Amino acid sequence: MRFYRFFLLACLAPFIFAPISSAQALDKIRLATNWRAQAEHGGFYQAMVDGTYAQYGLDVTILQGGPQQNAELLLAAGRVDFALGANLFQMFEAVRQKTPIVKVASIFQIDPVVLLSHPQAGLDKFEDLPNATAFIASDFMVSAWRWLKQAHGFRDEKIKPYGFNPAPFLADKQSIQQGFLTSEPFAIEQMGGF
Structure with a gap:
């Protein structure tokens, strides 16, 4: 036993x-x-x-x-x-800058960064966007903004700081705002109704 x-x-x-x-x-x-x-x-x-x-x-x-x-x-x-x-x-x-990091994966195959504009504001074509006030965050200024300036004529004097709150963009009908395809469009639809 x-x-x-x-x-x-x-x-x-x-x-x-x-x-x-x-x-x-x-x-x-x-x-x-x-x-x-x-x-x-x-x-x-x-x-x-x-x-x-x-x-x-x-x-x-x-x-x-x-x-x-x-x-x-x-x-x-x-x-x-x-x-x-x-x-x-x-x-x-x-x-x-020789920062000691290694990229191991890319989650998105296409960068989901977008520029948003108001409907019926005359900013319907990409070539209209460089003349608009641009609500841009600091990380965007050292990344995609450089390319937009060089390739498409965007100008630093049009930048206003984007604090991850769409209210300033919603108040200025002649402005554009940076965004992430899966985030800002939804927030703007909820707050601005478009």
């Missing part, structure tokens, strides 16, 4: 103690996002909730970004292990 108890315990031990050992073996990872939680980041949060990270031996902490945070600099400084970048222009700038 004693032998059977020992045998049963020996057979069950790997199953009884497996969760404990696998929980202790999780590698801690810090991931910085390029913005607050949003639809584009859904898969990263879902993997936390459904246990995918743990299944692969990872204990992931997600640090949300925001308007005054730079995920790439947090990565270069060693404060996080992985970072979501906003766009490829920022990666080019990091390479130019």
Whole structure:
């Protein structure tokens, strides 16, 4: 009888103690996002909730970004292990400045950055946009804005700071605003009705 108890315990031990050992073996990872939680980041949060990270031996902490945070600099400084970048222009700038980071994936195959204008404001064609007041954030100025100036005649004197609030854009019918295809159009539709 004693032998059977020992045998049963020996057979069950790997199953009884497996969760404990696998929980202790999780590698801690810090991931910085390029913005607050949003639809584009859904898969990263879902993997936390459904246990995918743990299944692969990872204990992931997600640090949300925001308007005054730079995920790439947090990565270069060693404060996080992985970072979501906003766009490829920022990666080019990091390479130019010899920032010690490596890009490992591209989530979007096409950059979802957009320029938004008001309906019936005479800003229906791309060639009309350089003459409009442009609500642009600082990260956009060091990325896509440089290309817009060089290739399409956009001018710095037309820039007004974009603080990630569409209210100034909504108040100025002759303006344009930078946006992310999956975020700002929805917010403007909700606030501005178009």
